[in-house]
Amino acid sequence: MTLLSNRVWAVFAVLATIFTLWSVPTPASAxxxxxxxxxxxxxxxxxxxxxxxxxxxxxxxxxxxxxxxxxxxxxxxxxxxxxxxxxxxxxxxxxxxxxxxxxxxxxxxxxxxxxxxxxxxxxxxxxxxxxxxxxxxxxxxxxxxxxxxxxxxxxxxxxxxxxxxxxxxxxxPKTQEYTALMKEKLRMERLLAKGGWGQKVPTGSLEPGQSGNAVVIMRNRLMAMGFLDRSAGQTYDAKMTAAIQQFQLAHGLAADGVAGQSTIVELNRSVQERLQSVIVAMERERWVNQERGRRHILVNIPDFTAKVFDNGKLTFETRSVVGATNSDRPTPEFSDVMEFMVINPSWYVPRSIVTKEYLPALQRNPNAVSHIEITDSKGRRVNRGAVNFSQYTARTFPFAMRQPPSKGNALGLVKFMFPNRYNIYLHDTPSKNLFNRESRAFSHGCVRLADPFDFAYTLLAKQTNDPKGLFQSKLATGAEQTVMLEQPVPVHIVYRTAFTTPKGHTQYRRDVYGRDAKIWNALSQAGVALRAVQG
Structure with a gap:
């Protein structure tokens, strides 16, 4: 070895010794x-x-x-x-x-x-x-x-x-709704500790003017729920009729004051069931724990309503029709942003409707659904008489279908667009009679509005001094017209069977798609339990 190499090895030996000393742990460092x-x-x-x-x-x-x-x-x-x-x-x-x-x-x-x-x-x-x-x-x-x-x-x-x-x-969540739901949950838990609302009404229906034990039980239940002041009356009188109407309004029922079958069913639901709805609503509120938008649209599927909120206050409300309960038709829950409206819209028939409903009809009769145009891949109108529809299956059918603008168009005279992968939007409809129904799950998934023109005026009021005039001028052309929203509006399609209002009772709705029942079962399996609270 050379002298230089000996020195190198000596340095390595010293460094190794130092490293060893540093790496030997003291009791504290150990x-x-x-x-x-x-x-x-x-x-x-x-x-x-x-x-x-x-x-x-x-x-x-x-x-x-x-x-x-x-x-x-x-x-x-x-x-x-x-x-x-x-x-x-x-x-x-x-x-x-x-x-x-x-x-x-x-x-x-x-x-x-x-x-x-x-x-x-x-x-x-x-x-x-x-x-x-x-x-x-x-x-x-x-x-x-x-x-x-x-x-x-x-x-x-x-x-x-x-x-x-x-x-x-x-x-x-810091929303008013979440805070109010927490208060309602505590109120229900205290009611549960006290035994709930008492005996259930032992009959299928009751009408004003009746008397007897069932009426007394209904009276007691209405008092326990807070819809009727303390009373010793034993007849289904005017006060009880008014109380039933208030109950019906709070539960999405036709407010006729008659305790029919659907009213008795809702009246007899237990505190436990309502408490489950509140807990599920709180979970759902956590799923949308983000800024909703200073102006936003809220569509509540079980409530069959569409609402516009500005700075947390309700500024417009209309009844809605939502997707039917069939397996492929329920309206999905999601959020998106409305960008424009189409006045005098064409209806481009969804492929699922074309193949499941219209193709079988055309195979039976080529002139079926004559109000719908059949178009090829380039959008050109196809002569029905030149097509043998029986040769096609749902998979091989090569055509599309379109309904031109008209008062009878399936979308009515205006549709409100927030482009999304689910092909869901809000729109008018010629089938106005459905809005008088108590339960309104009839569409193929899109949301129909009872007052689409007023809804349009509300949206356009942010960008013009004459929203009605602007809308009507476009409508009068009879041609398809697109109107952009200068300020796009967030749209939240939600599902709440329990929700609160600034004044009055907490609102409850029926679980139209059975989704809340699934959520409660999953929460229960995760360890969420109902509890009774004294006080």
């Missing part, structure tokens, strides 16, 4: 190392938690002795214990179990494992209370809503920078 190794090991099962702890050097944020960490874990445990107030599955977070694990931790490794477990529970709760316990698309294929999920790692990053109580309190 504890730190054991803690960090445990954190790294436990966090590796969750990429978001792992990313957070890797970025912070595997330091504790919960289990340390500092006042800040003590406050964090105390606030989290308090919050988890009150998760039931939000209709959340407290058993999923197991706050008592977390406390027991913290108390049982004897070594740095134990603390490292508990550290990660607390972060896991924290993330689970944060997402549940902010954007929902369930994944909507897994519950029903008609719930195609895009939930505004937040980045999971950001919860931890922002939490350590914030006041623990302030951060946790900011997670749930």
């Amino acid at each position: 504890q730190v190392t054991a803690f960090k190794q445990a954190v790294a090991e436990a966090a590796s099962r969750d990429k978001d938690i792992a990313a957070f702890y890797q970025a912070n050097g595997y330091k504790s944020i919960w289990t340390g002795r500092s006042g800040r960490e003590r406050k964090r874990r105390a606030e989290l445990i308090k919050t988890l214990n009150s998760a039931g107030n939000h209709g959340l599955p407290v058993s999923r977070y197991d706050p008592d179990g977390l406390v027991a694990k913290m108390k049982a931790a004897q070594s740095p490794r134990d603390l490292g494992l508990v550290e990660v477990e607390i972060s896991r529970v924290f993330l689970q709760y944060s997402r549940d209370v902010q954007t929902g316990v369930l994944v909507p698309s897994r519950i029903d294929r008609g719930i195609v809503r895009q939930v505004p999920y937040r980045d999971r790692t950001s919860y931890l990053v922002n939490f350590v920078k914030s006041s623990p109580s302030g951060f946790l309190k900011a997670l749930p």
Whole structure:
């Protein structure tokens, strides 16, 4: 060996000695190392938690002795214990179990494992209370809503920078509706503790003027529900008729004051059933926990209404017809943005209707559905007499179908467009009689409006001083006219069987598609439970 090489090896030997001395852990550093190794090991099962702890050097944020960490874990445990107030599955977070694990931790490794477990529970709760316990698309294929999920790692990053109580309190939706639903939930839980609304009405129907035991039971139930002042009357009199009308209005029924079959069915629903509806509505509210838009359109499927809100206030409302209950027709739930309206629209018949309804009719009679044009791939009108419809199947039928603008057009005289993959929009209809029905699920999926012209005037009022004149001038041409909205309007198609109003009783509606029943079953399986609250 040369002298130079001997010196190099000597330097390596010195460096190796120094490295060895640095790497020999003292008792304190051994504890730190054991803690960090445990954190790294436990966090590796969750990429978001792992990313957070890797970025912070595997330091504790919960289990340390500092006042800040003590406050964090105390606030989290308090919050988890009150998760039931939000209709959340407290058993999923197991706050008592977390406390027991913290108390049982004897070594740095134990603390490292508990550290990660607390972060896991924290993330689970944060997402549940902010954007929902369930994944909507897994519950029903008609719930195609895009939930505004937040980045999971950001919860931890922002939490350590914030006041623990302030951060946790900011997670749930801050809408007036969510707050009101929480109050209604507590009211129902107190009613449940008191035994509910009493005996159910033991008959299929009652009419004004009747008397007897069933009328007395109905009177008592109406009083318990808050629709009738205290009374000793035993006859279905004017006051009881007015109370029934108020009940009917609050439950989406025809307000005729007669306790017919549908009214008795709704009147006899239990506190438990209504409480389930409220909890489901809270979960649904979490799915849309984002800015709705200063002006926005809200279509509530079970309520059969379309409403316009400006700065949180209802400014327009109209009745609607929604998709029928057939398997392929229910209206989907989603949000989008309305961009324009088409006056004197053509109806381009959806492929599903062409092949399932019109093709079989044409095969029986080539002149069937004569008000609909048959067009080729270039949009040219096809001579029916030159086509042998029997040779085609639903898969091979090469034509499209179109209904030109007219008063009898299936879309009526105006349609409101928010282009979406589901081909759903709001529109007029020549079938006005359906709006007089109590339940209005009849369409192929799109939403029909009872007052489409007034709806158009409301939308156009933001961009012209004469919305009616503008609309009517376009309508008078008889030709298809597109009017862009200068300020596109968010549209939210929702499904609420329980919702609140600024004044009066909470509104309840029938579960027209059975979606809320599915959601409740899923919530129940996740650990959500009804509870009775004293007080």
